[in-house]
Every structure is written in C-alpha cells, then in structure tokens.
Amino acid sequence: MALVRCEVSEGLRESEATVKIATLEGRSEYLPVDRGMLVVEDKADFLAVRLLYTDNGKNAALVSLPVEADSGAHRVWVRLSELKDVRKEQEHGALI
Amino acid sequence: MILSDREVRAALQRRLIWVSSCPPVADKRWSSTTLDLTLDAEIRPWKELGGSGASVVIDPSSIQFNSNDLIRNQTTPQSCAGEGYILEPKSFVLAWTAEKIKLPNLSRIGARVEGKSSLARIGVGIHVTAPTIHPGFGEKPNDPAFERSQIRLEIWNAGPLRICLKKGMSICQIIFEEVHGIPEGAYAGQFAVQASASP
Numbered sequence: 001m002a003l004v005r006c007e008v009s010e011g012l013r014e015s016e017a018t019v020k021i022a023t024l025e026g027r028s029e030y031l032p033v034d035r036g037m038l039v040v041e042d043k044a045d046f047l048a049v050r051l052l053y054t055d056n057g058k059n060a061a062l063v064s065l066p067v068e069a070d071s072g073a074h075r076v077w078v079r080l081s082e083l084k085d086v087r088k089e090q091e092h093g094a095l096i
Numbered sequence: 097m098i099l100s101d102r103e104v105r106a107a108l109q110r111r112l113i114w115v116s117s118c119p120p121v122a123d124k125r126w127s128s129t130t131l132d133l134t135l136d137a138e139i140r141p142w143k144e145l146g147g148s149g150a151s152v153v154i155d156p157s158s159i160q161f162n163s164n165d166l167i168r169n170q171t172t173p174q175s176c177a178g179e180g181y182i183l184e185p186k187s188f189v190l191a192w193t194a195e196k197i198k199l200p201n202l203s204r205i206g207a208r209v210e211g212k213s214s215l216a217r218i219g220v221g222i223h224v225t226a227p228t229i230h231p232g233f234g235e236k237p238n239d240p241a242f243e244r245s246q247i248r249l250e251i252w253n254a255g256p257l258r259i260c261l262k263k264g265m266s267i268c269q270i271i272f273e274e275v276h277g278i279p280e281g282a283y284a285g286q287f288a289v290q291a292s293a294s295p
Binding site: 001009010011012013015016018020027028030032034036037048049050052064066067070071072074 | 138140156157159160161162163164165167168171173190192201230232233234235236237238239242245246248280
C-alpha cells in the first residue's frame with residue numbers, strides 16, 4: 001500500500017469526500033471516497049491506494065484507486081514524489 | 097463462481113469479507129446465493145438541469161469533470177425515513193445502502209449488486225449498468241480497523257407507478273463471487289515490480 005498526495009473537498013455526505021489526484025500526465029483525477037480512506041500528515045492530505053508498479057527511471061508509480069474515478073480510470077500513474085509510506089500488505093487467507 | 101449462502105457466511109466468519117449489520121441465517125434477506133441489503137435514509141433526487149426545456153450538456157470526458165460537484169449542485173438531499181420518499185414515474189435518484197461492505201483484495205472475492213425481482217416488477221431499478229464491486233472495495237490497506245464503505249445506488253423508476261421508498265426496506269441484493277487468482281499488486285512484497293510509465 002501507499003499514500004498518495006491529494007486535494008480534498010466536500011463530498012455528498014459527511015462520511016464522504018471528493019478527492020483530486022494529480023497524475024503523471026498532468027491530468028486531475030476526481031473520485032468520491034470515504035473520509036476514512038484519507039490520512040492527514042503535516043497538514044497535507046493523502047489517500048490510501050494500492051501500489052502496483054514503480055518505474056524508477058521515470059520517477060513514477062502505477063497505483064490502484066479505491067473506487068473508479070470520474071474519468072473511468074481504476075489505475076493511474078503518479079509521480080513517486082506524490083507517494084509516501086509505501087509498505088508491504090498484510091496477508092489474508094483465502095476462502096477456497 | 098458465485099458463492100452460496102453457506103460460503104458467504106463462512107467468509108464472513110473468517111473475516112474474508114465484512115458486511116455490517118449482517119442478518120442471522122434464518123432471516124428472509126438471505127437466499128441461496130444472495131443477501132439483501134437495505135436502504136439508508138438519504139435520497140438525492142436530481143433537479144431538472146437548467147430548468148424545463150433547457151438543454152444542458154454534461155461532458156464526462158472533460159478533464160475538469162467532477163461528478164460529486166455536479167451531484168452536489170444538482171441534487172438536494174432528502175430523507176426516506178418515516179413516511180418514506182415517493183419515487184415518481186420516470187425519475188432518477190441517488191441513494192446508499194445502510195450496510196457497509198469490505199472486500200479485502202487478498203480474499204479473492206468480488207461482488208455485484210443487483211435489483212430485486214419484486215421491485216423490478218413494478219419498474220424500479222437500483223443501478224445504471226454499474227453493478228460491480230471490485231476486490232479491495234471498502235478496504236484501507238494495512239488498516240484492518242477501517243470501517244468499510246456503503247454502496248451508492250442509482251435508483252430509477254421506469255414504470256408508470258408512484259413508488260414509496262422507505263429507510264430499511266430491502267432495496268437490492270449482493271452476490272459474492274470468487275476471483276480466479278490474486279489481483280495485480282496484491283501480493284505482499286511485490287510492490288516494487290518494474291513497469292513502464294509510458295502511455
């Protein structure tokens with residue numbers, strides 16, 4: 001997992017926020033998320049995402065968004081500098 | 097493969113999936129392969145954009161498209177608690193399930209929300225062709241205490257009848273499915289796989 005820097009604005013309900021993420025291509029991705037998915041550190045907002053790949057040559061990372069963005073994207077490339085707190089995932093069991 | 101009610105309950109017990117306020121086995125909300133979810137109080141009916149007769153065009157492919165901004169400006173929250181909310185013929189509202197769901201990525205379980213026959217017979221649909229709940233929904237990685245997420249519904253009335261929606265009614269059913277294999281990025285320790293960032 002990782003945290004990606006984001007801008008947070010009002011959501012439709014108290015428990016929800018609208019998040020804006022800057023992509024590598026310079027586009028903004030907007031998505032509605034539960035406020036519990038957000039982390040505030042040093043007065044900056046971050047969204048918990050799943051890290052899929054990194055491209056150190058391009059200082060970029062492919063992350064999986066927690067919900068589909070308004071653009072229709074589920075995965076976006078972001079600058080590595082926008083990420084923090086990259087950690088291994090905890091293992092779960094499988095049902096079958 | 098669709099999970100049976102027994103497999104769903106086993107997954108719940110083993111915390112491979114979470115459903116808040118999950119009913120007991122004998123509850124009528126269970127079927128052999130589905131669990132009914134109930135309606136939360138808030139309903140958001142759409143205003144007529146630009147007033148009657150005006151033609152306003154929304155461009156979802158625009159870089160600045162922000163659906164929550166649009167929804168906030170073009171809907172007014174109402175409650176279906178108590179007397180309920182009347183869903184007029186040919187109308188469309190947003191709503192949420194009361195239950196919160198979590199599908200951890202590594203559990204290899206996805207889900208779909210679908211309508212109920214009893215409501216479909218009288219013209220009510222509960223989503224607009226977007227029923228999929230992907231593995232990872234409601235999950236905050238490395239934070240098992242995270243409280244899960246409600247499912248947003250897009251409810252429409254295709255029929256000629258006025259339908260009363262009430263908080264707590266069974267509004268949709270959820271179907272859990274096994275995902276064949278573990279999704280990309282979910283393997284512990286493989287977060288640094290190299291790939292090209294070229295479009």
